[in-house]
Amino acid sequence: MLDPQLLRNDLQATADQLLIKGYALNVEKYSELEKRRKTLQVATEELQAERNSRSKNIGKVKSQGGDVDALLAEVAQFGDKLKAAQRELDEVQSELNELIEAIPNVPHASVPKGTSEDDNEEVSRWGEPSTLEFEAKDHVDLGEAIGGLDFAVATKITASRFVVMKGGLARMHRALTQFMLDTHGQDHGYQEVYVPYMANRHSLFGTGQLPKFAEDQFKTSLAADDPNQKEEQDQHGLYMIPTAEVTITNIVRDVILEQGELPLKMVAHTPCFRREAGSYGRDTRGMIRQHQFEKVELVQVVPAGDSYDALEQLTGHAEKILQLLNLPYRKVTLCGGDLGFAAAKTYDLEVWLPGQNTYREISSCSNFEAFQARRMLARVRNDKNKTDLVHTINGSGLAVGRTLVAVIENYQNGDGSITIPEVLRGYMGGLTLIE
């Protein structure tokens, strides 16, 4: 959520910046609503003040044994007037809130202009895409041949976009998770946390998934199939997390931190659940886009001034995993048009996939500045004993399913076997090959 003060004082400039993100803010509508809000709020609060002082006076007179009939008659009409004013204010305020809550974050000055992923800016490359002496297969062919990936049985059990892993690949998937958690926990200074895989609507609102992206989430229903309970369900149903960002970041929701507690650096491994509602035709083959996948997530909570350093640092931590696995990748800065709703700046890490002969996203590291903090009321006490909003940064370190795909495709051998990366062998009882 943007600072309402910013919208009031710098509306046009903010609208211009949002254009970089491809978001057209309705300036007229906003100003009009804001004007009404101001008038109504001032008027309503004046009425409240008036009512309060009169009511207090009645109490005073009464306690002194005076006659309050006249005073009561005088104040009698206030109730209705106040209620009407309040109702009108509520209407305008909720309309205004709806508008503000739907406005995306403003991109940072360093974000390149552009409308699609074609305009993303490459920052760096690491490693050389391998030149195989045979024709590269993709992970589906390799995995199915080994008997380690079974999409058909997953579809039978559940639905499309799920997978069953078996044997060495299932084990390597687990090894990757352990390796990532250990590296971030021991070498990069993150506190390992275990978090719920379901979250309430307040948490999803806090990190920005709600209300705008409800159709991307899986939601549970608590009450029975009773139409009378519909509203109940909407209020209290829980969401399967689309990313651990939701549950980790919301640890600091409604919290005032002390300066000494920052920076907070946390890492968690969780499954993630996504409806993928908007991508019916895309990546239907293989493990690239699933309804359920594992991810190791990094989150930092820092003072406002430190967040861009933290973004660089956190991105470096994710890169380190790719480097240790010896997987070629490139780092890109997302352009304005490709930037997510809540992010001010995002680096994507794209790993080389020989089977697709291209780089594919495997990590996304973003600085949200105060956008999430404002929604969550996550604050830190400053030197003047006042509260400042914190900044939040997060990134995948890494998406485990896609990392498995990358390992399968980059470590494939001519006979269809997969060499196990050295750093994983300790997690796999010393095995060197899956065949």
Added chain:
RNA sequence: GGAGAGGUGGCAGAGCGGCUGAAUGCACUGGUCUUGAAAACCAGCAAGGGUGAAUAGCCCUUCGUGGGUUCAAAUCCCACCCUCUCCGCCA
């Protein structure tokens, strides 16, 4: 699942229609005292929002959440959420 108790400021804990944004204690901050520290004493100490140039002043809101009664609600009524205790069940 059954029975009961309860949700008040950073914590503990009073208040059960008006002068209560909220007693008291602890914690914290500043001061006096002291060579220094402790103790003692004095003072301060919630958040969100509006107005505003203002981190000034004034005003509004908030005692789990939402609604209701009332001129007036932390206090009364209703619904929901959450926590705890006992019994049952259970990885």
